[in-house]
Every structure is written in structure tokens, then in C-alpha cells.
Amino acid sequence: MTKNYDKEFKMQTVQMIEEGKPVAQVARELGVSTNTLYRWKAEFAQHGKQAFPGSGNMLPDDKAVRDLQKQIRELQEENEILKKAMHYFAKDRR
Numbered sequence: 001m002t003k004n005y006d007k008e009f010k011m012q013t014v015q016m017i018e019e020g021k022p023v024a025q026v027a028r029e030l031g032v033s034t035n036t037l038y039r040w041k042a043e044f045a046q047h048g049k050q051a052f053p054g055s056g057n058m059l060p061d062d063k064a065v066r067d068l069q070k071q072i073r074e075l076q077e078e079n080e081i082l083k084k085a086m087h088y089f090a091k092d093r094r
Contacts, residue, residue, distance in 0.1 A: 005032075007052040013037065014044045 005013075016026050017037065027034045044051045053059055 010040050010052045011044070014041050017041055 013026060013030060013032070014037075017023055018041075023034050023037050023041075026032075027037055040052070047059060050059055
């Protein structure tokens, strides 16, 4: 069974490691695997205070990319509709 840890817990854990406490010791004390702690540490190093957005949430940059991809798909669909309409009306003029 996978445990879910909130952002505050992860931030406090990373802070303990950054203050010099050995990862293995923190892992034993908190009952979290060392691999998980190294992953949290790397995520915090990469994203800072925006790390650990929570379940179902995305980092702001990832959300922006997703939103832009959605917009591109919608515009492509609109272009296809307009192309079909253009061909339809061009046939009527002949």
C-alpha cells in the first residue's frame, strides 16, 4: 500500500536532510524509503517551493503546456471545419 504524504511533511523532511542529517537516518526515523527521500530532495532542488503540488495538481509550467496543447488541438479542429466549409461553398459557386 502506498502512503500519501502532504507537501508540508515532504518540505520538512527535505529541510532535515539539507540541514545535514543523513538520508538513511531520516528514512529510518520517519519510516520512508531512502529512494523516496532522494526523489523528494531532487524534486525540491529542481522546483523549490513549487515542488510537491499535490495529487491531481500540476506544476504551473506543466499546466501551461497542457493548456496550450489543448488550445492547439481545438484550433486544428476549427481549421478542419473551416476547410470543409470552404470546399462546400466553393462547389456551390461552380
